[in-house]
Amino acid sequence: MIIPAYWAEGRIQQQVDGKQVTVRRFGWSDDSAAAAQAHADARTLAAFERIASGEKLARRERKVAYNGADGMPIREEIVQRAGDAVITRNSYGALCLNTPDVLFLDIDFESQKVDxxxxxxxxxxxxxxxxxxxxxxxxxxxxxxxxxxxxxxxxxxxxxxxxxxxxxxNPGPEKRAKARIARFMQQHADWHLRIYRTPAGFRLLAMHAVFDPASAAVSDCFKQLGVDKVYARMCQNQGCFRARLSAKPWRIGIADHLRPRPGVWPVAAERLPMREAWVARYDAIARDHAACRFLEAVGSATVHPAAQRVQEVHDDLSRAASGLPIA
Structure with a gap:
């Protein structure tokens, strides 16, 4: 799992076979802005040399957030650290928990199809x-x-x-999701899952062990439980699991997007006040809502210490036991 504190962009512009070629690449670091720039420059030089040799590569990387970053580090503001877990603010303003080995998965209820x-x-x-x-x-x-x-x-x-x-x-989507969970637990009696209700479905948190996001066990679990394919791919590419901790803005009456657009990190110093004003308004409204609601624990009573620590952080910040409306 890589969630850098510093980002930079490298740029090389030179003539190649009589044509001007400009190549840009991002770099990142947890140490310093200078280290991020050095990484960006090295990545830019490597990409330029490959392009100059005739390889077909994109000349510029887009500044995208987690949802579009297949294989790139998570480009979000780090709000808090809790051991190995990192809490970030995503591109639409919600807080998210990122963990390298504690398994979260969301099962969204299927949208009803026209008959x-x-x-x-x-x-x-x-x-x-x-x-x-x-x-x-x-x-x-x-x-x-x-x-x-x-x-x-x-x-x-x-x-x-x-x-x-x-x-x-053909029972409803909620019943089908419950049936998948029940079947999975029949086949994995040693697992310990906490089940939460989200606005769109169920969230599961594995308590009995830690997992490698790229492992076959995780892939099989995702398939059996019907986890969203985009989320499954992100877990593998980013090397982490992820759970939203605060409400989606449009569900709590906030229609405007996180400022400045498109909401990715970092933000230029002169634009930070705009972002901070939006975040303050969002946080004031979001505190009256929960991201999910705890329903029950199923399976074994085994608890891994790392999962226990993450569960405490998750339940506290998501307000899972608060009784507040979920959004």
Missing amino acids: SGAIEFALGPALVGGLLAGWSAGSWIAGVIAAVVVFAVALRIGKQRKQGDASAI
């Missing part, structure tokens, strides 16, 4: 209703309006008609 059968059921009445209304009023506009209204009503009826049968065959 094609219900649509087919609604199309016929909508077409008939539209034709009749258009003929009676002598207006195609009236026919279109009537068709839309009839379609909406018929679609609702069609969904309700199928709901009883479908619920027995």
